[in-house]
Amino acid sequence: xxxxxxxxxxxxxxxxxxxxxxxxxxxxxxxxxxxxxxxxxxxxxxxxxxxxxxxxxxxxxxxxxxxxxxxxxxxxxxxxxxxxxxxxxxxxxxxxxxxxxxxxxxxxxxxxxxxxxxxxxxxxxxxxxxxxxxxxxxxxxxxxxxxxxxxxxxxxxxxxxxxxxxxxxxxxxxxxxxxxxxxxxxxxxxxxxxxxxxxxxxxxxxxxxxxxxxxxxxxxxxxxxxxxxxxxxxxxxxxxxxxxxxxxxxxxxxxxxxxxxxxxxxxxxxxxxxxxxxxxxxxxxxxxxxxxxxxxxxxxxxxxxxxxxxxxxxxxxxx
Ligand SMILES: Cc1ncc(COP(=O)(O)O)c(C=O)c1O
Numbered sequence: 137x138x139x140x141x142x143x144x145x146x147x148x149x150x151x152x153x154x155x156x157x158x159x160x161x162x163x164x165x166x167x168x169x170x171x172x173x174x175x176x177x178x179x180x181x182x183x184x185x186x187x188x189x190x191x192x193x194x195x196x197x198x199x200x201x202x203x204x205x206x207x208x209x210x211x212x213x214x215x216x217x218x219x220x221x222x223x224x225x226x227x228x229x230x231x232x233x234x235x236x237x238x239x240x241x242x243x244x245x246x247x248x249x250x251x252x253x254x255x256x257x258x259x260x261x262x263x264x265x266x267x268x269x270x271x272x273x274x275x276x277x278x279x280x281x282x283x284x285x286x287x288x289x290x291x292x293x294x295x296x297x298x299x300x301x302x303x304x305x306x307x308x309x310x311x312x313x314x315x316x317x318x319x320x321x322x323x324x325x326x327x328x329x330x331x332x333x334x335x336x337x338x339x340x341x342x343x344x345x346x347x348x349x350x351x352x353x354x355x356x357x358x359x360x361x362x363x364x365x366x367x368x369x370x371x372x373x374x375x376x377x378x379x380x381x382x383x384x385x386x387x388x389x390x391x392x393x394x395x396x397x398x399x400x401x402x403x404x405x406x407x408x409x410x411x412x413x414x415x416x417x418x419x420x421x422x423x424x425x426x427x428x429x430x431x432x433x434x435x436x437x438x439x440x441x442x443x444x445x446x447x448x449x450x451x452x453x454x455x
Pocket of ligand 1: 175231232236265317322
């Protein structure tokens with residue numbers, strides 16, 4: 137008989153009742169060092185005081201206010217992210233898959249708004265993981281994940297990772313953009329080479345495409361820079377992170393919306409808690425420079441110049 141909690145993941149028979157920094161304590165009393173950090177999610181570690189306080193404080197005030205009203209926390213956080221990154225505007229949402237969906241919508245809308253409604257296709261890469269919505273399963277292109285969910289959403293052309301010739305061959309009159317991870321997480325911690333990532337940027341500039349970076353797994357300091365793509369010295373047009381696709385507005389005019397009180401208080405607390413460990417130096421004429429120190433309490437790996445991300449999933453999680 138099917139369990140009440142739908143068995144969509146291949147869960148280990150282990151439950152945790154609390155965590156402290158990089159440590160997790162199981163219901164059976166065992167203690168585990170959490171190298172997974174919730175599949176690259178608990179970037180401040182477990183039981184972070186400032187984060188827990190912010191959640192409790194906001195939950196007592198107001199948890200949800202809809203998108204019909206201003207959300208000061210969202211405005212504050214968006215401004216902070218814009219000040220600290222390539223982006224001009226930020227769209228908040230609830231998951232990595234949704235962030236990537238938003239990114240693909242922005243890419244398509246940009247083509248539409250610039251008189252190219254025929255351009256809707258997005259190039260993605262073998263070994264990618266972009267999420268589990270119907271469209272992001274198609275973008276991910278993994279047969280195993282797609283099985284039984286057909287028809288596959290149209291509009292994604294998959295080519296081998298780190299192969300610029302394959303990318304350039306795949307660009308056609310209907311291509312609107314490219315979506316790529318700087319470092320493939322679920323695909324096995326495979327780095328996009330600097331030449332490859334720079335080549336993608338150049339191809340996008342040459343063919344007037346938008347470059348979207350899926351930073352869901354390696355973003356926010358996990359590679360030792362705020363974003364994985366910074367190792368290649370490039371900037372995308374759009375980037376997706378767990379809680380937001382960042383959006384550079386000079387190419388596209390996609391409409392922005394989204395946000396809720398509690399979630400944004402949490403995110404604001406995370407960013408502010410990083411305030412102690414992420415230094416932002418604005419340099420006149422050169423944008424912002426970041427000095428990132430991952431919190432010691434975090435279970436992610438130490439920053440590495442080769443861009444190795446910490447806390448990555450493996451097949452045990454059935455992802
Ligand atoms: C690179 C990447 N993109 C997207 C996702 C999907 O994120 P979510 O599970 O929050 O929808 C993941 C999840 O592991 C990921 O690693």
